[in-house]
Amino acid sequence: MENSEILALLTPEGLRLLDEVPSYGSGADVLRVSAALRKAGHPPALVAAVLTQARLRQKARAKFGEFADRMLFTQDGLEQSTRLAVAALHAGRYRQAGIERVTDLGCGVGGDALALAALSLEVRAVERDPITAAVAAFNLAPFPNAAVEAASAEDVQLAPDEAVFLDPARRSGGRRVGADEWSPSLDFCLGLLAERPTGLKLAPAFDRTRIPAEVEAQWVTAGGETVELLLWSGPLQREGVRRSALVLAADGAPRELTGGADSPDVEVAPLGRFVHEPAGAVIRARLIGDLARATGAGMLSEGVAYLTGDVPLDSPFLATFEVQAAMPFDERRIARELRERGIGRLEIKKRGVDVDPAILRKRLNPKGDAEATLLIAPVDGKRTAILARRVSPAA
Numbered sequence: 001m002e003n004s005e006i007l008a009l010l011t012p013e014g015l016r017l018l019d020e021v022p023s024y025g026s027g028a029d030v031l032r033v034s035a036a037l038r039k040a041g042h043p044p045a046l047v048a049a050v051l052t053q054a055r056l057r058q059k060a061r062a063k064f065g066e067f068a069d070r071m072l073f074t075q076d077g078l079e080q081s082t083r084l085a086v087a088a089l090h091a092g093r094y095r096q097a098g099i100e101r102v103t104d105l106g107c108g109v110g111g112d113a114l115a116l117a118a119l120s121l122e123v124r125a126v127e128r129d130p131i132t133a134a135v136a137a138f139n140l141a142p143f144p145n146a147a148v149e150a151a152s153a154e155d156v157q158l159a160p161d162e163a164v165f166l167d168p169a170r171r172s173g174g175r176r177v178g179a180d181e182w183s184p185s186l187d188f189c190l191g192l193l194a195e196r197p198t199g200l201k202l203a204p205a206f207d208r209t210r211i212p213a214e215v216e217a218q219w220v221t222a223g224g225e226t227v228e229l230l231l232w233s234g235p236l237q238r239e240g241v242r243r244s245a246l247v248l249a250a251d252g253a254p255r256e257l258t259g260g261a262d263s264p265d266v267e268v269a270p271l272g273r274f275v276h277e278p279a280g281a282v283i284r285a286r287l288i289g290d291l292a293r294a295t296g297a298g299m300l301s302e303g304v305a306y307l308t309g310d311v312p313l314d315s316p317f318l319a320t321f322e323v324q325a326a327m328p329f330d331e332r333r334i335a336r337e338l339r340e341r342g343i344g345r346l347e348i349k350k351r352g353v354d355v356d357p358a359i360l361r362k363r364l365n366p367k368g369d370a371e372a373t374l375l376i377a378p379v380d381g382k383r384t385a386i387l388a389r390r391v392s393p394a395a
């Protein structure tokens with residue numbers, strides 16, 4: 001969405017028209033609605049802006065639910081925004097810490113700021129890009145306890161103990177950039193983390209060696225995807241907690257594993273009746289050892305994030321697969337096994353081996369109505385293919 005399009009929308013006529021346009025999905029609808037609006041005499045540029053916004057709102061429902069219909073978005077702002085269920089967890093941290101006022105330095109279209117404001121915190125939302133700031137102001141307008149400033153984070157005067165939230169932009173010019181190009185800069189963010197109560201959202205794959213030892217690092221898996229790493233400092237971090245894996249289940253309930261440090265792995269066990277795959281957040285937080293001890297499972301192989309045992313496990317922190325056959329990793333042998341079992345729907349997972357699942361799938365060319373999961377990993381030091389039935393539902 002172009003800047004001029006957003007400005008056209010932020011007018012009484014633009015907003016009225018946007019309210020009138022029903023959400024649409026298919027290309028045919030776009031043409032029909034567009035033609036009808038032009039025929040009604042609305043300027044083509046405004047019609048284009050309204051239709052783009054309606055499309056963004058529809059896309060935004062995946063992150064913001066029905067709130068999306070009352071918000072405005074830029075393409076970039078939507079892509080970079082925190083989904084509401086996760087933003088609510090961030091906001092809850094400030095509440096639990098007894099913090100009443102938060103400055104969000106780089107608020108984007110206001111995903112996190114919205115959740116903070118909804119929990120009645122006093123929110124100062126700062127955004128460098130003026131158009132994005134205008135969008136955030138629109139989205140936060142229902143909250144008298146939130147104010148938006150179009151400014152650079154680096155220029156903002158903060159009171160000595162003022163709490164901040166930071167979600168630096170990890171893209172520039174439409175592409176992902178490395179940590180040293182994030183904005184506000186990583187040094188600026190880590191500086192605030194060290195000096196005041198701070199929540200800092202980073203990419204889940206962020207280099208662990210750059211995580212300050214004294215803060216709490218929390219990885220979040222939502223909808224089966226590991227979406228972020230949060231660093232919490234001061235009263236926002238919990239006593240004795242340095243590592244945490246939070247899994248947001250399909251029912252919306254957060255479940256968490258915490259530890260004081262990376263947990264040592266358990267012993268390797270022989271391949272059992274079941275293989276378990278820990279959630280991404282557990283793997284990133286290096287809490288697999290604690291999870292294994294709590295569930296009685298063993299490691300499938302040293303340094304490889306699969307567990308194994310003889311009982312199925314019902315845990316939000318892992319997915320369980322029932323082993324049907326295990327064989328050396330030999331494509332012809334696997335293809336034969338798939339053929340004999342009529343397996344056409346195949347989920348391929350791998351860890352600790354250099355295999356490209358997309359290429360493998362093409363080569364195996366599975367056909368049939370049955371479904372299975374193929375897990376490829378080293379077992380006893382040999383590349384092994386484990387054909388299994390998924391017991392836990394896919395996220």
Ligand SMILES: C[S@@+](CC[C@H](N)C(=O)[O-])C[C@H]1O[C@@H](n2cnc3c(N)ncnc32)[C@H](O)[C@@H]1O
Pocket residue numbers: 077080081082083087105106107108109110111112113126127128129132151152153154167168169170183184185
């Ligand atoms: C990842 S987005 C924030 C998303 C937000 N947390 C949400 O949920 O909608 C980062 C935002 O920071 C803004 N930004 C980048 N550098 C900034 C700076 N130095 N000062 C203020 N804002 C900045 C970008 O324009 C972008 O909108």
